[in-house]
Amino acid sequence: MTFEFLVHPEFNFVKSFGENFTIPVFKDGLKMPASMGKGYIKQIDVQAGLKLVLHHYTLKQDFHLKRKAPEGNYDLISIVFNSNEIPTNATPDRQSAIQFLKNNGSSIQIASSALGTETFFPAGSEVNFGVIGIKRQVLCSLLRIDQVSGPLETILRGDGLFFYHEKMNPEVQRTLKQLSEINDQNKLSDLYYDIKVHELIYLLFDKLLARGIEKQSPINKSDVDKLSAIRTAILADLSLPPKLNSLAKMAGMSETKMKQLFKQTFGDTIYNYYQNERMREAGFLLKHAGYSVSEAGYQLGFSNLSHFSRLFEKHYGLTPKKYTTAG
Numbered sequence: 001m002t003f004e005f006l007v008h009p010e011f012n013f014v015k016s017f018g019e020n021f022t023i024p025v026f027k028d029g030l031k032m033p034a035s036m037g038k039g040y041i042k043q044i045d046v047q048a049g050l051k052l053v054l055h056h057y058t059l060k061q062d063f064h065l066k067r068k069a070p071e072g073n074y075d076l077i078s079i080v081f082n083s084n085e086i087p088t089n090a091t092p093d094r095q096s097a098i099q100f101l102k103n104n105g106s107s108i109q110i111a112s113s114a115l116g117t118e119t120f121f122p123a124g125s126e127v128n129f130g131v132i133g134i135k136r137q138v139l140c141s142l143l144r145i146d147q148v149s150g151p152l153e154t155i156l157r158g159d160g161l162f163f164y165h166e167k168m169n170p171e172v173q174r175t176l177k178q179l180s181e182i183n184d185q186n187k188l189s190d191l192y193y194d195i196k197v198h199e200l201i202y203l204l205f206d207k208l209l210a211r212g213i214e215k216q217s218p219i220n221k222s223d224v225d226k227l228s229a230i231r232t233a234i235l236a237d238l239s240l241p242p243k244l245n246s247l248a249k250m251a252g253m254s255e256t257k258m259k260q261l262f263k264q265t266f267g268d269t270i271y272n273y274y275q276n277e278r279m280r281e282a283g284f285l286l287k288h289a290g291y292s293v294s295e296a297g298y299q300l301g302f303s304n305l306s307h308f309s310r311l312f313e314k315h316y317g318l319t320p321k322k323y324t325t326a327g
Contacts, residue, residue, distance in 0.1 A: 001036075002064040007076060007113045007133070013053045014043045027184075032057050039127070044193045049135035052197050055127055056180055062123050069116035069221070076113035077139060077155065079132040081176055081200065082168070108166040108204060115161055115221060130176055132197065142198065143205060149213035151264075152205070162216075163224045164208065165266045167276070172203050211267055217260060226251040227265055230258065234270065238278045239301030242270055279315040282308075286324045293320040 005016055018025040023033060029042040039057025046052060067078075111117070113133070121127050140156050154162045179196045182189050230251050234242050247270070248255040262270050278300055285291040285299060294305055297320075302308035312320045 001059070001061045002066065004066040004068055006068045006070055007078070008070060009076070012043065013131075014041050017041060032059070036060060044197070046194050046197050047138070049138035050197070051133050052179070052193070053131045053133070054180060055129050055131070058124060058126050059121070060123055063121040063127070065119045065121070067113075067117045069114055075136045077134050077136060078109075078111050078113045079134070079201075079204065080109040080111075080117075081130045081132075081172060082107050082109075107168055108172065110155065110162075110164040110166065110204070110208075112161045112163070115163060115224060128176070128180070130179065130200070132200065134201075139201070142201060151208045151211050151216060154216045155208075158216075160218050161220055161224075163219060163227075163265055166204060166207055167267075169203070169207075172200065175199050175203065214264075216264055219261060219265070223261055224265075226253055226258075227261060230262065230270075231266070231273075234274050235277060238274070238281055239299065241301075242274050244270065275311070276315070279312060282312055282320070283316060283323060286320055293324070296320065 001021075003017060003020055005011070005013065012028075014025055014028055014030055017023070018030045021036070023030045028045070029040060032039045032041075037057055037059035039059075040054075041057070042054045044052045044054070109117075136156060143152075143156070145152065145156075148156050151162075151164055154160075155164075175196055179193070179200075182192055182196075186192070230247050233247060233250060244255055244259070248258045251258060253261075259270060262273070266273055268276070282296050282300055285296040286293065291299065293309070297305045297308035300308070309320055312318075312323070316323050318326060
């Protein structure tokens with residue numbers, strides 16, 4: 001199944017989705033019919049120019065979600081919080097689970113709404129993400145920062161397209177979980193939604209502020225697509241370190257431009273990004289895919305398991321064995 005939509009100032013995702021698939025909407029929320037799967041989509045209007053849409057469902061068919069690029073720039077900023085996880089009993093097929101993690105792992109994307117995006121969710125996967133749509137002037141009034149530089153200058157003051165990718169962290173994941181568990185029957189639920197949405201914005205921009213004050217290079221849709229292809233190539237086989245010249249040639253970029261835009265977008269060098277994703281996958285293999293420490297190490301290209309264990313402990317603060325059994 002496919003859902004295409006075009007964002008504009010009056011756009012209501014839930015209403016549009018409901019009309020497209022003939023699903024009734026109640027109080028800005030809808031429940032997936034049993035014929036499609038299970039779960040819900042809910043919209044929370046925090047204030048004028050700031051709303052959150054929560055997606056939490058498992059569908060029986062593959063789902064292709066496409067946001068088309070508008071002809072004009074409506075000064076809207078889109079922030080997508082992906083917190084997709086494979087349940088421990090989701091599938092006996094370890095490779096399918098690994099591939100899902102690569103394609104739909106937890107992350108945060110901050111982009112101009114003028115950029116079109118596409119996301120694919122395989123049938124049976126547990127989808128859990130939230131999207132904040134916020135007008136630039138509303139975000140400026142929330143952050144209350146007079147002097148901005150680096151990514152914040154581009155996001156708050158720039159007049160071109162932008163795209164940033166930030167790692168998910170436990171605090172953000174916890175806040176997303178709390179949002180999904182709010183009881184709408186509680187008389188103070190609206191206040192709690194407001195608090196948690198503002199908390200997400202704080203946690204994200206606290207991370208972006210830490211990126212520094214470097215001048216940001218302009219980026220276009222073609223660059224975003226190329227960076228996505230580079231990221232996909234890096235994740236395709238984490239047992240092999242990335243070869244910069246090969247990646248640049250594949251993407252049709254100079255090596256210098258590729259390295260600069262990759263670090264600007266993802267907040268890290270290509271090699272450091274590769275190593276972090278390598279450790280993230282190691283954690284998944286151990287805790288969710290049933291791999292032993294030696295299997296995980298060899299799968300990720302480590303011939304020296306002691307070296308693998310040292311890197312893993314540096315990343316997670318636990319040895320692979322202790323991480324496997326930790327709650």
